[in-house]
Amino acid sequence: MxxxxxxxxxxxxxxxxxxxxxxxxxxxxxxxxxxxxxxxxFANGGLLAANSALPWSSPGTPLQLLKWLGREDAPLLLRPRAIPGLGMWGLRFLANCRASKYQRTAAALTAFGQHSLAIMERLLGEQRIEAKIRHGGLLELIRGKDAERHAEDFARMLERMGAKVTRLDGAQTAALEPTLAPIANSIGTGLLLESDAWGDAxxxxxxxxxxxxxxxxxxxxxxxxxxxxxxxxxxxxxxxxxxxxxxxxxxxxxxxxxxxxxxxxxxxxPMAPVKGYSLTLAASDLDFMPARPIVDDFEHIGVTPLGDTLRVAGTVEFDGFDKTLRPARVDNLRRALSRLFPRMTLPDNVRPWCGLRPMAADxxxxxxxxxxxxxxxxxxxxxxxxxxxxxxxxxxxxxxxxxxxxxxxxxxxxxxxx
Ligand SMILES: Cc1cc2nc3c(=O)[nH]c(=O)nc-3n(C[C@H](O)[C@H](O)[C@H](O)COP(=O)(O)OP(=O)(O)OC[C@H]3O[C@@H](n4cnc5c(N)ncnc54)[C@H](O)[C@@H]3O)c2cc1C
CATH class of the missing domain: 3.50.50.60 (FAD/NAD(P)-binding domain)
Structure with a gap:
């Protein structure tokens, strides 16, 4: 053997x-x-985002990186001191942002994501593993300028890759997910990706x-x-x-x-560590709980109900292998969460965490x-x-x-x- x-x-x-x-x-x-x-x-976003498994090296990313360079309040933070360490990885990452490569990578990732989810279902079905995976779809919010047009382009791209996408306007989104009612007017389109799932990694x-x-x-x-x-x-x-x-x-x-x-x-x-943060909140400290994961492209966060907790994950930070939990980055996530759920009172008892994503250049x-x-x-x-x-x-x-x-x-x- x-x-x-x-x-x-x-x-x-x-x-x-x-x-x-x-x-x-x-x-x-x-x-x-x-x-x-x-x-x-340990405490990632919990999303089994098989139908929207997209690379970060997208055509819009280089401009965002420049716009937010060194800004502690940016969702995507490139610290100037981290730039020399990125070297060849950084150049390759930028080269992969061209539209044709982005499309190819997205298609390969999504096909593999769907395949992976099917294997997970098989393992669970055969009872080879005892774990809770939730189904009911992922709700992606498209807000801000040109939201409807952007949402339509995005939905069509996902559909070409085999995803089942339901388009909802702001009111329909809030009807599906009442916790979003206070911000319904700001939602251009909600995209429901029904085949996605979630669980605690x-x-x-x-x-x-x-x-x-x-x-x-x-x-x-x-x-x-x-x-x-x-x-x-x-x-x-x-x-x-x-x-x-x-x-x-x-x-x-x-x-x-x-x-x-x-x-x-x-x-x-050709890999680099890319730091990300999450917050875990006890359901007993909250007066609301979304029924499914919500990904907000505007605030750059994902919010996922995980049993008796709510997980909020997001932020991208190029900071080498440094795993320091920076209060400013934790506060960013807290603020983004408050803006997404403006009627929520954030409990003091929030467990922050950060981890290093093992990111390949493409x-x-x-x-x-x-x-x-x-x-x-x-x-x-x-x-x-x-x-x-x-x-x-x-x-x-x-x-x-x-x-x-x-x-x-x-x-x-x-x-x-x-
Ligand atoms: C904030 C955040 C949110 C995320 N959200 C999602 C999400 O919603 N959905 C999703 O699909 N992914 C998400 N991810 C990504 C996902 O968490 C990672 O891709 C995944 O956890 C990587 O798993 P891994 O097993 O490769 O690495 P790890 O979990 O880091 O495991 C590597 C292991 O190797 C061990 N190790 C390393 N070197 C040695 C050595 N020399 N000897 C012995 N042991 C060693 C370490 O101790 C560690 O236990 C998120 C990541 C972050 C940071």
Whole structure:
């Protein structure tokens, strides 16, 4: 039986371990932390945005970056001091903003998002994993200047990619989602993406780890992988602080830290960390709760009901690997939330969090073999790791087990990042 080591137990590593075990591999997962999903998968937006899985490198992004350069109150903040560190990644990111590339990337991401959601449904249907996923669609609000025209262009693009989109005016949007009644006049169009779903990515990571354990997967917690051992041109194992584990294959699912894990082997991953924030509010502290996730393009936030909490996520910050929770950025999210729900009194008891999105330069994940035989990567999912996790796990598993070499895939490391 092939022994596969998975580095990282976030949403990507845990789902990968489960898929590998299902394919008959012996699997060991190693993570620096004490439990599954304690890094970027911990408190994300919770959206399974399969039908609007779009890259950030869009034609409008370069202008926004310039407009908001260095502004602490901007939803998308590029700190001037972060610019030198972005280097080649930054140039590639900008090159990917051209309209034709944006369209192609969006189509590939959306198709993969829909496929991933279908695999997740299958796992839940087969009761291989115990987790709560909610259905009922995602409501996207298009507000501001030219909202109707912009909404129509956007809806048509999503429909071309296979999404089912229902167009609502402000009053219809508020009728569907009464919590939005106070701002109904400002909503040009509400787009309901009925097939999207939502759930808690951290809870799913824990559930996937438990399901993997039931299938015989071993987890090594509080263990840093210090290096991957390659001899005679092939992977032999991994070095831990006080141990050595031999392996037939290694899959790197180390989130934003993945490039550092494989760099000593000459494998370059064109990725950068992109910081984002969330707030978690207890339902018992609120006098309202939306029935479904609301994504507000105007305030640049997503608001998601997650069991007995409300999760608010957003903001993009290029700040290197710095994970400092900056009060000004937390306040931005609070203010955006108050503007979206003006009649709400924000409780003091709000749990802020930030995490580093592992972002590939072209917005597509890196699910691929590498130049080192039997070394694979499943990383770089950026703002869509939760949405793409189950599809990515299945794809990398098919490579590890030799069913495909993945070379023609849009997620291969051999693709052009320009
Ligand atoms: C604010 C915010 C909102 C988001 N909202 C959404 C959303 O609504 N929908 C969506 O689809 N996605 C969303 N995302 C993106 C999603 O959260 C990420 O893409 C996803 O969590 C990445 O998962 P991962 O497993 O690759 O990384 P992580 O969760 O960071 O896991 C990587 C693991 O690797 C371990 N590790 C790293 N290096 C080593 C080492 N050397 N040795 C041992 N262990 C190591 C770490 O400890 C960690 O546990 C959001 C992200 C943010 C920040």
């Amino acid at each position: 092939k022994h596969v080591i998975v580095i990282g137990a976030g949403i990507i590593g845990t789902t990968t371990a489960l898929a590998l075990a299902g394919a008959g591999c012996r699997v060991t997962v190693i993570d620096s932390r004490s439990e599954a999903g304690l890094e970027t998968s 951290r809870a799913f990571s824990v559930a996937a780890a438990a399901a993997a354990q039931r299938q015989g997967v071993t987890f090594r917690w509080n263990a840093d992988v210090l290096g991957i051992d390659v001899r005679a041109g092939a992977v032999r194992g991994v070095r831990l602080h006080d141990d050595y584990l031999s392996a037939d294959s290694v899959v790197v699912c180390a989130g934003a830290l993945s490039p550092a894990v494989v760099a000593p082997l000459g494998v370059r991953l 917005g597509l994940p890196l699910v691929s073999a590498t130049r080192v035989p039997q070394l694979f990567v499943n990383t770089g999912h950026g703002a869509l790791g939760w949405t793409l996790a189950c599809g990515s796990a299945e794809l990398v598993t098919s490579m590890v087990t030799g069913q495909t070499d993945g070379r023609g895939s849009p997620f291969s490391l051999t693709r052009s990042f320009w």
